[in-house]
Amino acid sequence: MKSRAAVLNEIERDSFDLCVIGGGATGAGCALDAQLRGLRTVLVEAGDFACATSSSSTKLIHGGVRYLEQAISKRDLGQYKVVKRALRERKIMLDNAPFLANSLELVVPCFSWLELYYFRIGMKLYDWISGRDLLFQSRHLSREESLHRMPMLKSDRLVGTIAYADGQFDDVRYNIALLQTFAKSGGEVLNYARVIGFKKNDDGQLVQARIHNVLSGQYLNIRARAFINAAGPFADGIRDLATPGVRQRLRLSKGSHILLPIDAMSIGDALLVPKTDDGRVIFAIPWLGRLLVGTTDEDVTLQDEMVVKEEEAEYLLKQLNRYLDRPLNKNQIVSGFAGMRPLVASSNFRKTKELIRDHEVEVDSSSGLISVLGGKWTTYRAMAEDAIDTVMQFLAMPAVPCITGNHRLSGAEGCSPNFWAELVRDYGISKETAKHLSQKFGTAAKEVLDLTKDNPQLKAPIAEVSPSVLAEVVYGVREEMATSIEDILARRTGLQYFSWEQAKVAAPAVGGIMASELGWSPGQQKDAIEEYGNKINRLMRLAGL
Ligand SMILES: Cc1cc2nc3c(=O)[nH]c(=O)nc-3n(C[C@H](O)[C@H](O)[C@H](O)COP(=O)(O)OP(=O)(O)OC[C@H]3O[C@@H](n4cnc5c(N)ncnc54)[C@H](O)[C@@H]3O)c2cc1C
DSSP states (O other): OOOHHHHHHHHHHOEEEEEEEOOSHHHHHHHHHHHHTTOOEEEEOSSSTTOSGGGSSOOEEOOOHHHHHHHHHTTOHHHHHHHHHHHHHHHHHHHHOTTTEEEEEEEEEESSHHHHHHHHHHHHHHHHHHGGGOOSOOEEEEHHHHHHHOTTBOOSSOOEEEEEEEEEEOHHHHHHHHHHHHHHTTOEEESSEEEEEEEEOTTSOEEEEEEEETTTOOEEEEEEEEEEEOOGGGHHHHHHHHSTTOOOOEEEEEEEEEEEEGGGTTOSSEEEEOOOTTSOOEEEEEETTEEEEEOOOEEEOTTSOOOOOHHHHHHHHHHHHTTBSSOOOGGGOOEEEEEEEEEEOSOTTSOGGGSOOOEEEEEOTTTOOEEEEEOOGGGHHHHHHHHHHHHHHHTTOOOOOOOGGGOOOTTOTTOOTTHHHHHHHHHOOOHHHHHHHHHHHGGGHHHHHHHHHHOGGGGSBSSTTOSOBTHHHHHHHHHSOOOSHHIIIIIISOHHHHOHHHHHHHHHHHHHHHHHHHTOOHHHHHHHHHHHHHHHHHHHHHTTO
């Protein structure tokens, strides 16, 4: 990515075909698709990239077995089509950035034969709908085999398990890889730039967005021929800025996750807990060296804070513990996160857990604002394709086919499962660091490590037991627009998700490097480190730790 100064200069000077509002999965997908189809595109994000819902997912690339169950039990063709399309997108997501995504075997424990047959048939159907995009066949594992693979499963009532395939990914880094690919294709991208209003022409159509540069406090304007609203849970706010008083479309549902040490449950596979107290499913999934458990589902408003609360952590553990012989406890929690699902409301009476995870592209005829509402991470690319098709129609341009279905993301070129070994050989780093860097950056890991040629001290870990190195901090600031300690520790390196405690320990070293990169004064550096530490302490307190 270019520097902020260079992007700001370009934005002021230029006029764009398309301005995308929101730097989560939906916005990043739309921006990349548009730029690749030849539209001069700019994307603005109010906070950091992926700072909202797109960093709070369960990290599954899936059609959704629960949605399939709903499709069948309610004979809902709409729900079936959503599952089918998502299964197609699952394969594309895996293929376009293999270093950030992998297939995963999930296991469903069954405590009665009836349950076992039910899931056996359901998963076969899931395989069948996947068609040529099937990752691998679902199968029945006997009680003995199940306990061998997952010794912690409650053994007294277990009759067997059903294993099936879905995808898993690093949501934040996938989001950043999309934006890097967009920037490399010639797009302009800026974080900490909030849309606060619009200017319209005599026909009432949007021609300019008013932006607040959150870091400098200054204001600027972006001129564009079309505007996409990809603000996720905040999309109704942008719709209201374009057409005051417009009917709200979104229902918001909060989902919390907790992370525990991977050996807490000694599993190599992911577990799907098929029944919770509120009639949903939860997952316990190995993810980047931790056990990720989630999620809750609760109606919320934009005013609710997206933090994991003690009762949510307890709820998740209670649901999971019903399936385990040795219960997990709250003191094992090392981190957590929460986010808001932006669901398109179809009626006031449906519960959020029953709303279809489909998307909608809405064109506001009075202002021309194109809003991309709802959806899920797995379908971000399909949502973008629909949105950019709509933009081309709106601009009365000849249709240009979408090419993102087969467009490798930045870092995927030349990447192989053993790429990490090249990094060990060429840069003399540990196997753990090499694996971590190739998982986060793909082949762009070499760009990170090239920084250590002039300054070998940047090979030092950012925290004692972490595979992340200081070079990632410099790279994050120079190439990925990171401007705060949290940008680095949560969304660039992922250490905050791995361990709240370790992130706190790493904050002074990260703050020191950021201070020299960004020209912070000693006072600013001290405040930034203190503020970050206080934030993490509060997250831990709220989660009951
Ligand atoms: C708990 C949970 C679990 C989930 N699990 C999965 C899963 O396993 N698999 C899956 O496929 N999907 C999952 N999802 C759904 C998926 O995460 C979301 O559908 C997706 O991330 C939404 O992306 P988005 O870009 O639309 O929204 P966001 O990521 O929220 O992005 C919108 C962005 O717009 C920005 N913005 C807001 N206002 C402005 C403004 N005025 N100016 C500029 N920018 C602005 C925000 O800062 C934000 O970054 C899950 C969601 C949740 C909450």
